[in-house]
Amino acid sequence: MTTLPLGISRFFPGQGAPGAAAPDLAERALRGDEAAWNALIARHNHRVVVALVARGLPLERAKDIAQEAWLRLLEQQRAGKLRELKLPALAVTQATFLALDAARRDNKTLALEEGFDAADPRPLSEQRLIGEQQLARAEQVLSKCSPSARRVFTLVYGGGGLSHADVAAKVGLSVQRVRQIVCEVRKELREAMEDGDE
């Protein structure tokens, strides 16, 4: 497995100060700015790894495939094939393709494989892994949370790819408080989703 030339070995989102705005970084990365790529990888790599683990990949393997996915994106950018850079979604999709390819080569099955459809506009997360009823229950619980908790939660988990530090800066709270809120909401949603399983 190739190692990233950018020296990224591990990412811990939300631990540092908020960086440049994501759209600005994406534009710079599309122009080939290596520092911008580094920042984007640092910002999103962990989510890519977690998404792969959710699909049944061992953690070490997920990290390798995530690196490979970033390399592919870099190659595509250098070849002028990348027109937009929506992260982390694009990196997750790329990594999922690689994981599926690898699994097919090894004659293995990934959790997502049966239901994966690249043409499906829904987020990957909704295609197969999560039941509709569970999502509806969680949605209902989230709607009953306080507006501020809901805002923090949707910023952290929404499509913007914001780190905890970004969210903290945006809502005027400390990173620690943001994490505390996320953990509290997470606990309630988890319970709601598990209740229906019993």
Added chain:
Amino acid sequence: MSDQRFTPNSRFARACGSELHLSSSELEAFVLGALDPAGAARLEAHVAACAECQARLEQEARLELAFAAVATRTEAKRAREEERPRRALPAAAFGVLAMAATLALWVTVRGVDDVHAPAPTADDPAAAAAPPTVSADASAFTASLDTQADGSRLGVRD
């Protein structure tokens, strides 16, 4: 999706060979990216050797995907709700404008009829005796409204 074999903070409750199993809070902190580098390295080393904790990590990671889906749906719902009044306002304005235009057209047509419609005369007794008629045609409709049963004109604007 349940994790009933482990309770939160059960780090010291169960052993995995010579090592302790990971706690739920550690797994949660990892997927949230909140573990320090040393903690993350320890977790990675552990799950590499412990299938049970790898499976629990997978479940925790799936929850992350579920939460992302919930957040996306909530955002989309809120965007739709915010969009609704914005759409309703132009529609209401369009309705008012349409009514005003219809009214203006009606007034104009009436004005034209007043100028051009032949007044009943003694030379044309049929026209003079003709009862008011109802027609889909706007000019005929307004003409009939303007003409009384006895052939005299309504003096609305005169």
